[in-house]
Amino acid sequence: MTALIEVAGLAKHFPLPRRGFGPRGAVRAVDGVSFRVAPGEVLGLVGESGSGKSTVGRLALRLLDPTAGRVRFDGQDITTASLRALRPLRRSMQMVFQDPYASLNPRRSVGEAIGEVLRLHGIGTRSERRDRAGALLAKVGLSAADLGRMPREFSGGQRQRIAIARALAVEPRFLVADEPVSALDVSVQAGILALLRGLQAELSLAMLFISHDLSVVEVMADRVMVLYLGRVMEVGPTRTMFTAPRHPYTAGLLAAAPRLDRGAAPAVVLRDEIPSPADPPSGCVFRTRCPFALADCAATVPEPRTVGPDHQMACIRDDVTF
């Protein structure tokens, strides 16, 4: 299947304040990331804080300008497109954020919040927009009667449903969901995930699903990409990644995740913490925490290599299994 969104060699370096007369440093938030998402496909993005996963999401939507690399949407290179040229495409690319308390204007009714997006894209008349907003609310499990209510009248889960309705109002083809259930209670999370999954399938949305929670990514994603210090460690089909990971970092993440049946998890213990992206280790960025690191790992940056169907990883070791 051809990709709807395709990024190649993506990098984002945030410059650090100058200190003295030395060369100016930079936080290498994302470094050499490439991936494709096909229509109707969900790519899960996992990693610890500081891994660059949110930055990747923003770069893919051109909410941030990359330092290097290309972003193509539906075959069109949008890496350097002007804001004016991007505007019609914005309709096709939407985002759902983590905090539903911060992403809705507290002084606007739900109907206004959704109607505004439609108005900005010049869709429909005032009354058509109102009808459409009501239909969208019904689609996300609320009702048209909620149109006049204010965000504060809704729980966190309901607000996230409103944010999803707003993102889908303009019929996007690509959705970035950045930790969409992390701020919600567990009993509410499953409902939001089921909603997103259902809408994604129904609308054949391409989705980049970002989460630090592995069980959430496992249930949502068709393929999973693991980031560490701005670099892709491993990418592959969800089942392969969760049942037969090949990269030590993926195995370590799976081992660390709390689970009720302990038997199934690999026994890889990750020590220490993720280093500063302003001063990443030489060679393989993961080597300082890797239980399997060799002297060679400090010398060269491992290139991603294919280890199975649709399955790549960036590790020089072939001799470890989990």
Add this chain to the structure above:
Amino acid sequence: MPAEPPSGPLLEVRNLRTGFRTRRGLLQAVDGVAFAIARAETVAIVGESGSGKSVTAMSILRLFGRTDRAAIEGAILLHGRDGGIRDLVTLPEPELRDVRGREIAVIFQDPSASLNPVFPIGEQIAEAIRRHRPQEAAHAARAAVELLRDVGIADPERRVAAYPHQLSGGMRQRVMIAIALACQPRLLIADEPTTALDVTIQAQIMRLLADLKAARGMGLLFITHDLALVGEIADRVVVMYAGQVVETGATDAVLAAPRHPYTRALLECRPERHYRDGAEDERLLRPIAGQPPRPTEVAAGCRFAPRCPLAEAACRAGPVDLHLLHGDRQSRCRRWDAMA
């Protein structure tokens, strides 16, 4: 420190009722909670936001500010090393101050809110030692280094001079644990200590807590919303919903065969995926319908009834008591035997 007998009660909470006086009347956040912690035992309280789990923990040491206008009723009995019993609900404030830190210590979700940003961490640990163990004041600085080593901070001789902002979230939580351990408490209360941390760091902190607890023979009260963490650390679990205990028992038994519909729903709402060869994978997403009640509008009958698949008219008629099933297993469900 005199060795404690390995069993016997450490803390008993009886009919705890904690409310907050507001302009709209009394908000009863905790409504008749009872449980006990034996010496060297780990008990977990699990519940969602608004269940009253944190308020229960805060009530034990009366950690509310004046503006909270908290009203605590019931009894919280602390069994002393010498066999004496003190009720923390009525204990005068100066004596309670003595209990805080020395007998019972607390760590919270957000360590940066508990650390003083303008003092080096070693100084903050040493101060805790000086305050609660004046006889050891002369060695406080050296003891601080040892404590940092105990909580797994590398190069502690150098790190004592670090300020909180120079440390990661995981490191700060280790420092909080070091401060809590400074006075060799007999009970450590850990209120969502890993919620703000990455999974790899969470795993490290969980292992640290389990190791320290075993090495020092302390009791641990672990507050969380995550049943999987409960399974990793707790001997017994107390499940709370809308200010009440709904189920309690040995962790393995409760997780394997819940006897309250809320516990079962909480277990089932965790996302799961079952892989199938040659067929579509099964993705399980089972939310709990509806929402927990606000403290101002709790139902007369079972508080979970509006969301419960087993609820019948009698469940809504009047308050449901905790049923003693067997051993120390309890369920606040009239229909607990329908769940087998």
